[in-house]
Amino acid sequence: xxxxxxxxxxxxxxxxxxxxxxxxxxxxxxxxxxxxxxxxxxxxxxxxxxxxxxxxxxxxxxxxxxxxxxxxxxxxxxxxxxxxxxxxxxxxxxxxxxxxxxxxxxxxxxxxxxxxxxxxxxxxxxxxxxxxxxxxxxxxxxxxxxxxxxxxxxxxxxxxxxxxxxxxxxxxxxxxxxxxxxxxxxxxxxxxxxxxxxxxxxxxxxxxxxxxxxxxxxxxxxxxxxxxx
Amino acid sequence: xxxxxxxxxxxxxxxxxxxxxxxxxxxxxxxxxxxxxxxxxxxxxxxxxxxxxxxxxxxxxxxxxxxxxxxxxxxxxxxxxxxxxxxxxxxxxxxxxxxxxxxxxxxxxxxxxxxxxxxxxxxxxxxxxxxxxxxxxxxxxxxxxxxxxxxxxxxxxxxxxxxxxxxxxxxxxxxxxxxxxxxxxxxxxxxxxxxxxxxxxxxxxxxxxxxxxxxxxxxxxxxxxxxxxxxxxxxxxxxxxxxxxxxxxxxxxxxxxxxxxxxxxxxxxxxxxxxxxxxxxxxxxxxxxxxxxxxxxxxxxxxxxxxxxxxxxxxxxxxxxxxxxxxxxxxxxxxxxxxxxxxxxxxxxxxxxxxxxxxxxxxxxxxxxxxxxxxxxxxxxxxxxxxxxxxxxxxxxxxxxxxxxxxxxxxxxxxxxxxxxxxxxxxxxxxxxxxxxxxxxxxxxxxxxxxxxxxxxxxxxxxxxxxx
Numbered sequence: 001x002x003x004x005x006x007x008x009x010x011x012x013x014x015x016x017x018x019x020x021x022x023x024x025x026x027x028x029x030x031x032x033x034x035x036x037x038x039x040x041x042x043x044x045x046x047x048x049x050x051x052x053x054x055x056x057x058x059x060x061x062x063x064x065x066x067x068x069x070x071x072x073x074x075x076x077x078x079x080x081x082x083x084x085x086x087x088x089x090x091x092x093x094x095x096x097x098x099x100x101x102x103x104x105x106x107x108x109x110x111x112x113x114x115x116x117x118x119x120x121x122x123x124x125x126x127x128x129x130x131x132x133x134x135x136x137x138x139x140x141x142x143x144x145x146x147x148x149x150x151x152x153x154x155x156x157x158x159x160x161x162x163x164x165x166x167x168x169x170x171x172x173x174x175x176x177x178x179x180x181x182x183x184x185x186x187x188x189x190x191x192x193x194x195x196x197x198x199x200x201x202x203x204x205x206x207x208x209x210x211x212x213x214x215x216x217x218x219x220x221x222x223x224x225x226x227x228x229x
Numbered sequence: 230x231x232x233x234x235x236x237x238x239x240x241x242x243x244x245x246x247x248x249x250x251x252x253x254x255x256x257x258x259x260x261x262x263x264x265x266x267x268x269x270x271x272x273x274x275x276x277x278x279x280x281x282x283x284x285x286x287x288x289x290x291x292x293x294x295x296x297x298x299x300x301x302x303x304x305x306x307x308x309x310x311x312x313x314x315x316x317x318x319x320x321x322x323x324x325x326x327x328x329x330x331x332x333x334x335x336x337x338x339x340x341x342x343x344x345x346x347x348x349x350x351x352x353x354x355x356x357x358x359x360x361x362x363x364x365x366x367x368x369x370x371x372x373x374x375x376x377x378x379x380x381x382x383x384x385x386x387x388x389x390x391x392x393x394x395x396x397x398x399x400x401x402x403x404x405x406x407x408x409x410x411x412x413x414x415x416x417x418x419x420x421x422x423x424x425x426x427x428x429x430x431x432x433x434x435x436x437x438x439x440x441x442x443x444x445x446x447x448x449x450x451x452x453x454x455x456x457x458x459x460x461x462x463x464x465x466x467x468x469x470x471x472x473x474x475x476x477x478x479x480x481x482x483x484x485x486x487x488x489x490x491x492x493x494x495x496x497x498x499x500x501x502x503x504x505x506x507x508x509x510x511x512x513x514x515x516x517x518x519x520x521x522x523x524x525x526x527x528x529x530x531x532x533x534x535x536x537x538x539x540x541x542x543x544x545x546x547x548x549x550x551x552x553x554x555x556x557x558x559x560x561x562x563x564x565x566x567x568x569x570x571x572x573x574x575x576x577x578x579x580x581x582x583x584x585x586x587x588x589x590x591x592x593x594x595x596x597x598x599x600x601x602x603x604x605x606x607x608x609x610x611x612x613x614x615x616x617x618x619x620x621x622x623x624x625x626x627x628x629x630x631x632x633x634x635x636x637x638x639x640x641x642x643x644x645x646x647x648x649x650x651x652x653x654x655x656x657x658x659x660x661x662x663x664x665x666x667x668x669x670x671x672x673x674x675x676x677x678x679x680x681x682x683x684x685x686x687x688x689x690x691x692x693x694x695x696x697x
Contacts, residue, residue, distance in 0.1 A: 011490075011494045012493055012494040015494040015498045018497070018498070019500055022501060077490060077493070078486070079529065097489075098493035099493035099521065100493060101518075102497055102501070103500070215505070216506070216511065217504050
């Protein structure tokens, strides 16, 4: 997933880019409002700082919204209530006050993406997608998995876990997020359960490279070609 | 209510001017009155001196009983016209001729003057006499014949009419002085009002500014030039003060704003490093990140204070009990989680005058503190109470906890910005909570009041003007 960071402060941008890249995002950056608008077509999601050197961040937000429905999350040092309300009114999908936590930011990006998918699903049957990764083909609609053309039998939890990872191939899913999505709870013991399920998934799929462990963060599926957006 | 500064000052200025004017009038009026009396007396004396001299020369030419008879007729006529006793005496005092009764001739002054005249001395001007002095005017002249003193002519004139005239003159002078004084008082009143108007305005403006409204300015277009200069200097000073305060506020706001970027980058770097690190190091880095979050909360609080100082309070009449009940309901969730019993004690209703948002924030800060420092199983009591032994127009919204409390030295420092109890250094928080309360309550006479609890713990109260 391609993430556009609009941020004039180099050091903040670099730190943010590091964490987001670690979460599997393809990060690119714009330092000014004009640059942001120019690079907008390449972005799947935009992180927008309000304090830009050339133009007001609110104005950038309004102009992005005028021509695109790409998710925009405002990430700014401006904490005032009026600024938060104004930003959301102008079309931002979320508003975070610096200093932000990377994990929270990722969770919010996912939340914003889910909402976007919900909209799209009404017209496009998004969950009917088929994700192809190497020899593995995952059919999300009929809940089947084939490895090299042969069907593989998965438990319900195993399939839910695989489906959650396959929704955005390439993107790293944090352990906590996967546990919450698949088991609907979160506690420390659930992470053990997750590891067990990942292990059995890898064994059944016979391809340990498909589900990649990102140390300190979580897991991701490395897909051949994007099945969806 | 405070008395306007102008009143006392105006009274003092007026009395000083009045005393001065009184002294001037006295200095002018007394000599004038004196000279008026002197002139009246002198006129009458000269008049009578002429008459007496005439009688003396007639007496000097008289040479027989016939002449003496003519002289007496003259004297009688004189008394009938002027009402004054006239007589011609022998040098030894024996009466040679008299206009009527010899009674007035028995007066001491008459004897003395007759004796003087008999000795050949001329009459001298009588000394000053007050108008209420009823002594007659006595003039005695020697009668010469062939160079020898052969008798004395004397007139004894009642001076009452002359003295009444003097009194009238004095009354006229006093009347004129009084009219002058009244006019002067009117003029002085207006003058002092003109002089003091800028002072009054300065006083009002200074008072307004002291209550925190830095928009107050003084009109510098009336009054004496010195005071106009003072007024414009005052305005400049207020401008400078407002600018300095605004700068300070902007600095705090700006600093805490500017700190967010580097802090944000730092926290992201720490988070990133924690992902790469071994579990032990990751734990350590997570702690480091938490420190950064604490710092960030301090910045938030600082910004909040800066904004609060900027905000205008809008005091309204509020139901204190309802407000407390509302806050207690909200905080009961937090209290229950920490095993603390948070209760609103039954109290009679009380209305307070405060800004609802500000007061709500204050109660939040106080309740937050009380719950933070209370142990499990204790009770936090919230109540409205009268201020013990103090102003009946104030009321306390008090929160009493059973926590560790504070010692006397600590009590004095509660509410200072960033101050935290020595034992509380490790509690979450920035030490700004009660200082925010103090800042919030300040604009409309609210005060933060802290005292030790009855048995233990601490009572923290917002002391507010009440409106029963």
